[in-house]
Amino acid sequence: xxxxxxxxxxxxxxxxxxxxxxxxxxxxxxxxxxxxxxxxxxxxxxxxxxxxxxxxxxxxxxxxxxxxxxxxxxxxxxxxxxxxxxxxxxxxxxxxxxxxxxxxxxxxxxxxxxxxxxxxxxxxxxxxxxxxxxxxxxxxxxxxx
Numbered sequence: 001x002x003x004x005x006x007x008x009x010x011x012x013x014x015x016x017x018x019x020x021x022x023x024x025x026x027x028x029x030x031x032x033x034x035x036x037x038x039x040x041x042x043x044x045x046x047x048x049x050x051x052x053x054x055x056x057x058x059x060x061x062x063x064x065x066x067x068x069x070x071x072x073x074x075x076x077x078x079x080x081x082x083x084x085x086x087x088x089x090x091x092x093x094x095x096x097x098x099x100x101x102x103x104x105x106x107x108x109x110x111x112x113x114x115x116x117x118x119x120x121x122x123x124x125x126x127x128x129x130x131x132x133x134x135x136x137x138x139x140x141x142x143x144x145x
Contacts, residue, residue: 004032005141012129012136016064016100019127020055021138025110026117028140035115037144042107044139047097047131049104055124067130071099097131104128112144 006028010019021041029039043050053059077095085091108125111118119125127138 001037001143001145002032002034003141003143004034005139006031008138008140010127010129010136010138012132012134014133016067017129017132018060018063019129020124021127022055022117022119022124025125025140029112029115029117029142032142034112034142034144037112037142038109039112039117040107040109040139040141040143041125042139042141043127044137045134047094047101047129048136049101049106049128049130050108050138051104051126051128052108052110052119052123053126054122055126056122060126067100067103070103071096092131094131100130101128112142 008021008024008028010021012019025039025041041050053063073096075096079095079098080093082091082093110125117125127136129136
């Protein structure tokens with residue numbers, strides 16, 4: 001069994017944004033020569049997340065509204081008391097982003113079948129930026145034969 005990894009860099013926009021990374025993940029799988037196995041997609045940040053869902057514009061807007069209701073940016077959070085913590089000068093006020101990320105996931109594992117992602121008809125791999133704009137790195141790791 002082979003195990004191959006790759007880092008995928010994504011430049012994100014301000015606030016909450018959702019990126020369909022399915023094409024980039026499939027492109028990586030194509031480059032590996034793996035026909036059957038699985039791919040791990042792992043977010044390496046505490047204010048980002050991953051999910052498998054439908055990549056439909058109105059649903060993506062509904063998801064953003066839902067996340068903002070779960071952790072409103074204007075609520076009072078202890079993590080945002082920067083004067084009480086040892087932080088870099090550019091530390092953002094982002095407790096809400098951490099809480100949103102906890103409601104989603106940091107990773108997804110997707111089967112690879114005949115060199116293709118084993119996703120359902122309407123499923124896409126969605127990357128959530130919850131504290132942009134930033135440059136983000138995802139770890140993609142394929143294992144199989």
